[in-house]
Amino acid sequence: MSAPPIGYFDAGFPGASQVVRIASLHEAKVFARRWVIRDKDPALKALLRHIEKANSSAAADIAIRQLKQELACRGMLVTATPLLNGTPPAP
Numbered sequence: 608m609s610a611p612p613i614g615y616f617d618a619g620f621p622g623a624s625q626v627v628r629i630a631s632l633h634e635a636k637v638f639a640r641r642w643v644i645r646d647k648d649p650a651l652k653a654l655l656r657h658i659e660k661a662n663s664s665a666a667a668d669i670a671i672r673q674l675k676q677e678l679a680c681r682g683m684l685v686t687a688t689p690l691l692n693g694t695p696p697a698p
Contacts (some may be wrong), residue, residue, distance in 0.1 A: 617685035618678045620645065626685045632658070633668045635674050651677070 618638060623644035629635050639655045654670075654677060659669040678684040 616678075617645055618683050619684065619685055629671075629674075632661060632671065637672050639674060 619626040
């Protein structure tokens with residue numbers, strides 16, 4: 608069983624019961640497309656165009672960083688502390 612890549616992050620829509628793990632440019636595109644359909648925000652459409660035009664690893668990294676920043680600004684970036692051996696970290 609392989610471990611997920613280090614550069615992944617989780618995102619979710621408000622009111623949705625499941626989160627989406629975004630670990631690649633393709634997954635970022637799919638999530639952004641669904642987000643644009645759902646919210647119809649012009650800023651999101653511009654972000655989606657930027658993600659779709661990424662044609663190098665550097666451009667893809669920048670596009671994913673912008674997506675992650677936009678998710679954080681809107682409270683849609685899931686930031687849960689990972690569990691070690693099934694137990695939460697000690698306070």
